[in-house]
Amino acid sequence: MNIRTVGVVGAGQMGNGIAHVFAVAGYDVVLCDISEDQLARARATVEKNLARQVARERISGADRDAALARIRTTTDITRAGPTDLVIEAATERESVKQEIFATLAPHLGADTILTTNTSSISITRLATRTDRPERFMGFHFMNPVPVMQLVELIRGIATDQATYETLLGVVETLGKTAASAEDFPAFIVNRILMPMINEAVYTLYEGVGNVRSIDEALKLGANHPMGPLELADFIGLDTCLAIMNVLHDGLADTKYRPCPLLTKYVEAGWLGRKTKRGFYDYR
């Protein structure tokens, strides 16, 4: 199937990055969110990140202008429906995603491929809440989307081969690399990354190190671009906790138990950079 138009539902940090890379690659993008403010912030972020790419001579000024002109924003999420490819990039909560699929269902084109950017939730289960399990897949981008090379592709039990191959082709047009993962809790990246982050929080909780020493240790001792606590703040502590809960519930193994300190931070509303407070203070 030839994909030309893309609907992105959710204009948070993943949604705006996804809209950005599709627009740069020449796709027409409909970016939807229930909040006008979120859409305005998303457009400002895309503008800032495109300007950064122009400054580093990754793209030209004309490419930036063309990409911006390809992104339409709307608070009416049903407008994403008639596109060739819909990418749901809303909050990592199953009930929110299900509600979006139900709202979109009557508005989807007959051949539209429906995907979710979930970082951990079962694709097979989410597919059952749509009218098209054979044309439904996990399409998982990494943050920051314009920079990170990887996209995880996750087939649900009913996903057909044509859908998978179409998305493989799409990833190539974005200049990114696909890794295919089977549909098990948190797939590949977060199955490995989140227990490391959770362990870093335990290391803090147990007083083995402090925030700075833990991050320095992994940056300088293991060549990670960001320390695990800084990365957790960057991803969002609520997202980290949600993924640990999916691993804990889905694999029923105590090794995935979320650190109580992570839970406490989330309960306090200290979610990392987005709330200006997490393991670091950004105020």
Ligand code: CAA
């Ligand atoms: N948009 C566009 N370009 C950006 C950008 C953005 N948001 N952020 C950084 N860049 C670009 C910079 O312009 C720069 O470009 P050049 O190479 O052309 O010079 C490059 O990225 C490096 O940026 P900086 O020099 O400003 O900063 P840095 O070297 O410290 O890198 C970083 C920043 C890329 C974020 C790096 O710290 C990093 O890779 N961190 C780890 C990120 C990571 O692990 N992400 C995965 C999270 S897990 C996930 O997303 C899955 C999930 O489901 C939770």
